[in-house]
Amino acid sequence: MQVILQPCPSRSCRPCLVHAHSHRFPRHDLAFFLPNKYSFRSLRSNNVRKVTVVLRIEKDSAKTDAPSENKLGSENGSTLKTMNGRSVPLDSASVDSFPGSKSAGAVVNVAQNGTSIQYVADNRSTTSIEVDAVTEAELKENGFRSTRRTKLICTIGPASCEFHQLEALASGGMNVARINMCHGTREWHREVIRNIRKLNEERGYAVAIMMDTEGSEIHMGDLGGAPSARAEDGEIWTFTVRSFEGSNPPDRTIHVNYEGFTEDVRVGDELMVDGGMVRFEVTEKIGPDVMCKCIDPGLLLPRANLTFWRDGHVVRERNAMLPTISSKDWLDIDFGISEKVDFIAISFVKSADVIKHLKSYLAARSLEGSIQVIAKIESSDSLKHLEDIIRVSDGAMVARGDLGAQILLEQVPSVQQEIVNLCRQLNKPVIVASQLLESMIEYPTPTRAEVSDVSEAVKQQADALMLSGESAMGLYPEKALSVLRTASLRIEKWKRQSKRFQDMQLFQISESNMERISEEICNSAAQMGNSLEVDAIFVYTRHGDMASFLSRCRPVCPIFAFTPSANVRRLLNLRWGLIPFRLDFTDDMESNLNRTFALLKARGMVKPGDLVIAVSDMLQSIQVMKIP
Ligand SMILES: Nc1ncnc2c1ncn2[C@@H]1O[C@H](COP(=O)(O)OP(=O)(O)O)[C@@H](O)[C@H]1O
Ligand SMILES: C=C(OP(=O)(O)O)C(=O)O
Ligand SMILES: [K+]
Ligand SMILES: [Mg+2]
DSSP states (O other): EEEEEEOOSOOTTTTTTEEOHHHSSSOOOOEEEETTTEEEEEOOOOOOSSEEEEEOOOOTTOOOOOOOOOEEEETTTEEEEEETOOOEEEEEOOOOOOOOTTTTEEEEEOOSSSEEEEEEOOOTTTTEEEOOOHHHHHHHOOOOOOOGOOOEEEOOOOOOOHHEEEEEEHHHTEEEEEETTSSSOOHHHHHHHHHHHHHHHOOOOOEEEEOOOSSSSOBBGGGGOOOOEOOTTTTEEEEOOOOOTOOOOOOOEEBOOOOTTHHHHOOOOEEETTTTTTHHHHHHHHTTTEEEEEOOOOETTOOOOOOEEEEEEOOSSGGGOOOSSOHHHHHHHHHHHHHOSSSSEEOOOOOOHHHHHHHHHHHHHHHHBEEEEEEESSSSSHHHHHHHHHHHHHHEEEHHHHOOOOGGGGHHHHHHHHHHHHHTTTOOOOOEETTTGGGEEEEEEEEOHHHHHHHHHHHTSSSSESSSHHHHSOOHHHHHHHHHHHHHHHHHHHHHHTTOOOOOOOOOOOOOOOHHOOOOHHHHHHHHHHHTTTTTEEEEOOOHHHHHHHHHTSSSEEEEEEEEEHHHHHHHHTTTTTTEEEEOSSSSSHHHHHHHHHHHHHTTOOOOOOEEHHHTTTTEEEEEEOOO
């Protein structure tokens, strides 16, 4: 691999920052030049093995278009000019693999005598601290007050599945990647999961993986492989339960996956595709075929969802009897377990029982806690049992796409707010999903209304926002993510500056005494943090419980969550305001704190004088301290 170093073209970077380019990094990789050590540290490539460093030596401007290139080793006496004017002689060629390559904070030392380049890898088990490269860069550049609190999820599809596309999303702030088992083969999903794991291992990210089940609501077939089909006003289409077994269905014929469809539907019913993107009226039933007249023309997409409405209500008779987790879903869940996904999102949850069932299935495999179950609130049934469902789940998703097809559209915003508030009360992470930036599937800029919708979810302090088609199959996945990121940052900052953090009265949720102590410590720590205006709250957490209590309080400052578990670190990535670090710590808080301060100071992530509050689930205390 080749890395080209050049002074950072961005004025916002510190003088010691250089940008490294290479064919393996399609975009910029930040490298920190450490002038006193004549070394650089790549922020992204924690797992670089063989490196040939190519220097672009520039006179004094960072903007030279065609800088000269010197290959290390081939030309003795090359120098790297840092932006603060120092010249460093270099003439070594390559770097061998180094032990502990998984460690973050690998340092490439470029010896001043020009004879060697060597990696100095941090000792992972005892002295290293792992945080993702984007967060680290953000902390260094902007200080921790301005780190993003709202987490971002991208659905991965054909527009985002390649390694370099996933990497671009990770560096653009993707905290969780979602794979939707409605689409694609298991092999396809396996490849995506492996690419994300590779990204995490090689580049130091902690992108969590969420697998979303298909569920067994009614949907259309796959249009015989066509990407879409257009239905025009007045056209008669046939919806049928006949199977076409690999052959293409005739023109204007759509397969429906639900056996009971022809029996349940009645002449005069309204058939809604994708929550109303296209609408038909049922005109006639002939055996397995239902003839329908198009009354709202539009584009039909493969496997689009179908709902049918009668007298202003969605009809749920037999489809309510379909199992929430179908036999295909169970196979997908087994696949998710074997691929060690972090979250399983269950579509069309109707009651708490199905979540309990899945959780006991996971528990029997000793996976409870390490795979978290997210209940998707997207059916009118789920609203009737909302609190019960959320109580037994590890989190919830406001899945507005299907929800908007099952309840009146104008009810969706208030239902969203209620679910977000309820999840916060019950200390469960909540995701706002679907159509946040729908127009960006086709256009490079969002509509004003979409930005307002995103901002509203951020104001509600949802834990996470999710992209669907925008990142899965749209033309501008990275731009859409960047809109989410910048809009979140802007609204969060505005809310802090205008002190609009309305204090929701949180009721006590802990059941055991021990838990109650933790909850109270976190409530008090968050409150103290706000009134003392501390720079950050540090939490040392083995299972993430203390960290989630803190996140629930939505404090003004960010929360640094230190955990020895890589799995917990990924899970915490879904929670509002948490910056998860992987760190091995002991029961001795004094030494944990000193070590953390030293490690963070060395990496420029905190500075002496920063005021922090520290809590842990070992000491059950609150400490307020200035970083020495
Ligand atoms: N794994 C995949 N393979 C192919 N296409 C996908 C995949 N995931 C998502 N898509 C495309 O992106 C669109 C939006 O994704 P999503 O919202 O997750 O699905 P849906 O539209 O079925 O609810 C899908 O309709 C589909 O066209
Ligand atoms: C997120 C949703 O589910 P899916 O994309 O799987 O239909 C939704 O319906 O909003
Ligand atoms: K799904
Ligand atoms: Mg849905």
